[in-house]
Amino acid sequence: xxxxxxxxxxxxxxxxxxxxxxxxxxxxxxxxxxxxxxxxxxxxxxxxxxxxxxxxxxxxxxxxxxxxxxxxxxxxxxxxxxxxxxxxxxxxxxxxxxxxxxxxxxxxxxxxxxxxxxxxxxxxxxxxxxxxxxxxxxxxxxxxxxxxxxxxxxxxxxxxxxxxxxxxxxxxxxxxxxxxxxxxxxxxxxxxxxxxxxxxxxxxxxxxxxxxxxxxxxxxxxxxxxxxxxxxxxxxxxxxxxxxxxxx
Numbered sequence: 001x002x003x004x005x006x007x008x009x010x011x012x013x014x015x016x017x018x019x020x021x022x023x024x025x026x027x028x029x030x031x032x033x034x035x036x037x038x039x040x041x042x043x044x045x046x047x048x049x050x051x052x053x054x055x056x057x058x059x060x061x062x063x064x065x066x067x068x069x070x071x072x073x074x075x076x077x078x079x080x081x082x083x084x085x086x087x088x089x090x091x092x093x094x095x096x097x098x099x100x101x102x103x104x105x106x107x108x109x110x111x112x113x114x115x116x117x118x119x120x121x122x123x124x125x126x127x128x129x130x131x132x133x134x135x136x137x138x139x140x141x142x143x144x145x146x147x148x149x150x151x152x153x154x155x156x157x158x159x160x161x162x163x164x165x166x167x168x169x170x171x172x173x174x175x176x177x178x179x180x181x182x183x184x185x186x187x188x189x190x191x192x193x194x195x196x197x198x199x200x201x202x203x204x205x206x207x208x209x210x211x212x213x214x215x216x217x218x219x220x221x222x223x224x225x226x227x228x229x230x231x232x233x234x235x236x237x238x239x240x241x242x243x244x245x246x247x248x
Contacts, residue, residue, distance in 0.1 A: 032086055129187075
């Protein structure tokens, strides 16, 4: 396969950026998208040019660090992570645009790399439990109703990649936050901080500059782990309950 890849190049947070076109030849349909970028970077390095900066780590769809916008869609045309997107999703001769996440809360560091530490600060604000659970066997001894366990596992699948934010027309972080709230608040170990958790995390999300949710649903379409849209309903319900309880 041969593609024309137009990649966002930006030297730093305060520099002007632009899309730069690169022809890429000898692409195997079985390559991952990141392997294609690796090949391009090898060619750029050998020719003395600056390679394209992009985030990656596990390359197994687990860590969530590899996200980019491909042809206007977070992670590309398939509902998966960028590292698990294969080049067979494109046709020979295609032009492919590759850009970083676009959100005020995720400022560009360089090229395709953005600063997603806002997610870390949201977690630090309340995404933990203080209840002593002991070792794994002790924690497993705590009875959890099957529906609650299912809800917790479903939402714990969130990998914090930020695709929901990139896909949202408002740059909202609600799906990410709702996954964390739904996960922890469903479990008995999460009950001591149940009310303070949602208030602290929502306040931090607002402070970080994420947009508001208008229920467009684009976040769930882009989410590689298929976090359900009704998790946002759970978040809203938990938030209102905490407000009524007088916790501030």
